[in-house]
Amino acid sequence: MFRWIVAALVAFAFVAPAADAQERKRLGYGLLLNNDVIDGRRDRWRTGGFQSSRIWGPAWAGTAPGGFGQLLELRLGAEIITPEDLRDVSDSDRRYAGALSVGLHTHFQRGMTEYAMGGDLVFVGPQTGLDSFQDAMHDFLSMPRPSDAVRDAQIGNAVNPTAVVEIGQNFSLGTDTTLRPFVEARAGNETLARVGLDLTFGDFGRGALLVRDNVTGQRYRAIETEWTGFSYVLGADIAHVLDSEFLPDNDPVSLDKTRERLRAGVHWRSETGLSTFFGVTYLGEEFEGQDGGQFVGSLRAKLRF
Template sequence: MGRIASFIMAVALGASPAVAQDTAERGYLGVGRLFVNDLIGDGEDRWRTGSYVASFIWGPEWQHELPQGFGDLLELRVSGEIIQPSNLTTVSPTDRPYAGALTFGAHTHFQRGSNEFRAGADLVVIGPQTHLDDFQSSIHDALGMVSPSAAVLGNQIGNSFRPQVSLEYGRLVEFGAGRVRPFVEMQAGAESYARVGFDLTFGSVGLGDMMVRDSVTGHRYRALRHSDPGTSFVIGADMAKVFDSVYLPESRGYTLTDTRDRVRAGVHWQGEKHSVFYGVTWLGKEFVGQSDSQVVGAINLNIEF
């Protein structure tokens, strides 16, 4: 029981438990997290309003780079996201419907030379059955904010279970004090799309770390942290062709935009024991008739003992 309690405490506080000592053995290596909310972005409360993701990593001892074997390094990912219309009181036929989604997935990360790959499968649980609408209402009530009305929640995307598969390929290229990583990504599931983009980093933080991409913002957060103290600045952008989305169903009259664009920037700071990441992402319009783009903020705080 003591070892279990220590493990739970380490995960809750963001600490990285000791890695597996034998490279032939698979063990728990660490966890990465990212919290996203538009209130720490443009200050609004709309559309891609909030999400949280945690990535638990298993594998042999981390060697400061991805292994070459498919399946050697595993990421178990758990995330929750709330998507909402811009008006939480009144249903508008020109705005998107409310939606809550919980995602549970397993992904493997590996490389061949400078070529990096991620492949995974998820189960996306959607609708009132997630109780994310109850969670948001409780938080909004506690903070004195407007909660979703019965009409808005009655119009939300209904209960369903959606299997999902995805693949990402990236290539890391270093130059001077920086490095750029162009990538392509494909997904079929709750949202099906093909995406192309890049991530540009200046600084030492992130070198030797395992980086995982957030699905909402596109930011790459640190799942395994082994960088020396310092600061890194990141810039990125991508463009996706979305073929279908359970959150914007054609049966309800929604038409997806020709492309879905994202532009992001952020800073990683690593101290002797603690680290912080903050970033912002501009999200382009996702459906025809969306009144504006939005800016969401992303934050991660790690405290290690």
């Protein structure tokens, strides 16, 4: 079923209007990897995953087009969420969860305001195979493996349709500094409303299409532009969370209705097109009784040989 859904989304990306279908082509690709290895080399809570984007449209002229659906993004993602102790099931901690997502999104701009809207299907539970993947990887790396009890107690199989909307606007604070406040609404796998901002020092993102990672809020390039040197990014946001399939109402632990994120990162791009990004994000508590927040590292690298 998963492959059928991916095929359907890809096919839809090349459908009506007919005029756009004739001109639409692949414009870019982006990927961001996340892992909490930076936080004391412990696997816990939002422990790891990735998000990737493939962009199609008629053309790219440095800004998103004004028409809804002209620029399309096929978004794929995977995430592993674990309790603090991979070997133990506790009534005071969250349950293990694996999630795979596939979605179709569109980016457009009206005046100075940028919009990103779309939907994802989020597959949760043992059906994703992510518990087996982590078990095999940790066995290979001689790291603690999730116990049978932890895997047996994980969030069960489900498919959750999820809608996402983000609205933002860039404000220049000088020749090399940009402030971008944004609001986001998400309904489905997790239902929340978020407000935040991103601050960029340098040329990163100018004339590019940036996509926001769901877990950390870090933004990565999905359509590249020609720039060189270093750029630095800071960001913060706060969300009011109504519900989460990762923390269901019948769990022993209760969902924390407020969720904060603080992030920083550095981008570098050479004259030959080699580029890297490393970021760190602090994720606040997501459930009542959580023993503090956590730090998650993010990595992206583009190599040319």
